[in-house]
Amino acid sequence: MSFEPKIVAFLCNWCAYAGADLAGTSRLQYPANIVPIRVMCSGRVDPEFILEAFRKGADGVFIGGCHPGDCHYVSGNYKARKRVEMMKKLLKEMGINPRRLRLEWVSATEGQKFADVVSQFVEEIKELGPSPWREKK
């Protein structure tokens, strides 16, 4: 059986979640490997959540926020970006390919972009194979 990755997506309420809704309204198909969790802002995504997801056996973590300058909460997305950069380094140290963590800017009008980046991300994780932490679970 082919490898079906498990991916958690943290989507900010104002941009990425609305973009994902628009992908739905427009009936744009994308792989079901990704399961959304709505947060108010990408800046809410605690590094702890990302670690916890990998610890629980996720093969990838996706964070969707507003475009730079468009954050509903002024600057939460910039904080998310900094944290993701830091987390990528940390994950590498811990033996997890940093490509397994992806931050994307998706606005409320970008249903197509949401479907596209999610599909790409799922493909990428498929290439990377199961997370090395899956067995440790």
Add this chain to the structure above:
Amino acid sequence: MARRIGVFVCHCGINIAGTVDVERVARELEKQPGVVFATTYQYMCSDPGQNLIKQKIEEENLDAVVVAACSPAMHEETFRGVCREYFNEYRCEMANIREQCSWVHDGEEATEKAIKIVKATVEKLRDNEDLMPILVPVEKKCLIIGGGIAGIQAALDIADAGYKVILVEKEPSIGGRMAQLSETFPTLDCSQCILTPKMVAVARHPNIKLLTYSEVLEISGFVGNFHVKILKKPRYVDEDACTVCGDCEEVCPVIVANEFEMERKPRKAIYIPFPQAVPSTYTLDREACLGLAPLTCSQCKEVCEANAIDYDMQPKIIEEDVGAIIVATGYDLYDKNKLVEYGYGEDDDIITSLEFERMLSASGPTGGKIIKPSTGKEPKKVVFIQCAGSRDKQHMPYCSSICCMYTAKHALLYKHHVPDGEAYIFYIDIRATGKGYEEFIERVMEEERINYIRGKVAKIYRDGDKIVVCGVDTLTGRKVEVQADLVVLAMAIVGKEEAVKIAKKLKVAVDDGNFFKESHPKLKPVEALTRGIYFAGCAQAPKDIPSAVAQASAAASKVLSIFSKDKLEKDPLIAVVDEEHCSACGICVSVCPYGAMMKMENGKARCIEALCEGCGTCAAACPSSNIEMRNYKDEQIVKMVEVVI
């Protein structure tokens, strides 16, 4: 005490049930601890659906409810309203298994994913606290950005209802695009004649503060309590003192192009954009003026008997508190130079629809005479090209909505001006969906004998005195070549470039055409995703005048409904600091974008409820995890993560 949770899975007709095995979702959820009841129903949002929830809350003694259906953006309010009769509304959560599941996936995996989404929602709900909305006062004053017909209509509606309005317009006069038009379709009313009374009404209204030649600099706050900074640029002429005698204009030695006339007519450095401008005053264009500092010319001041000219006028920052904002920033035409593949580019005899409007206007550059700009002679053959940049994947993919109608109007008016002239219209389809529009098109086609050619233009080039327009008539399959004297392009309508900047200040989205994104394309066409912000007119999408006016009145009614209350309910989903364990590091104080985290005397942090917007940046940053977001607590999210993997 453990919750007694009920799960209600909606079929949404076949929207969900056509893809997701809803029965299986209900059966799986029943196995979850705390879930004491699960069922499915055809349309959960319908009255019988809502009654089913009520009935089961009573029968099964439920004290929390998950509705697995569409996006919470659609129906969270509906279902929370249902539950409010029995328990705190925060004991109701929605699981989005339509937009983010059944509509985007197929088969078995859709059902699997739906189960995960509903399970995660149950996990979150388990730890939801009962919360009461925070009440905040409402500043009953509205900011309207843009003084075209939409902004004017909204301002008058709100002001007439007895509330204060601040109308900000970037240009020296209100009126917008409508003031530039000659006649309006399909009735052929004179545009200015029907607009100017409204412009004057705005200027005279005691409830409207009109700030022309002004721009919005900063916007902060939230519904009911926005704070805005507005820059009033110096016009170097006292608006109240100016008598519009025109003496200054006469002596001014500088001649530049008049933007209002689409740069087809000159103006002086000190100017009034058009005779009926409101406010009725001259403006000194600093860029064009020979020099203010040091003063180089000063002829205008010398002749001004009213002593209205003040070279030392400074930019002014005006700060206002408003409860709601209407964005009515209007439109621009797509840049015709971008249509290089047709060879449009720069040619005096290829003009845009707005340039043609000015030509038709009695007060325009030609005094209402239609001319061929390169020679000044009457054009005997005119080609009108529709969808120039619209419905074109290389440019703007959408329909600009009004071009079919105004092009028909242009052709008709041309024939009235030049009865022996020939008019050709290249079109893809004719879209005439408004009231009386189809009849108007028919009249133009039959009575006015305009040559409608169905097909796109392939090429345009100059050949001596003529402009050759080549295309294919797709109805006959024949090639068409017209030797035209004048070509008029019905350019695509795009949102203002400034709209992008304003959107950033408002934290709302614009699309690829620079149009503001509404909260819901059908049911919330005037609301932004952010509460308290509304759109009117072409800022939201291309539209004709009646639609812009209707949308403006709709936006005004939304604002009035906010102003009808003394207090507004604010989401109580805010941050709470565990002050006992707070290590007083101050990181949350520095990351909070709203200044809602206050450092107390002992160094510890406290969240100011009225200021907190609930983004959660502080909670994510707190190194000792002592900040919790109400109902988005760390352990709630971690549990959700666990369930979805």
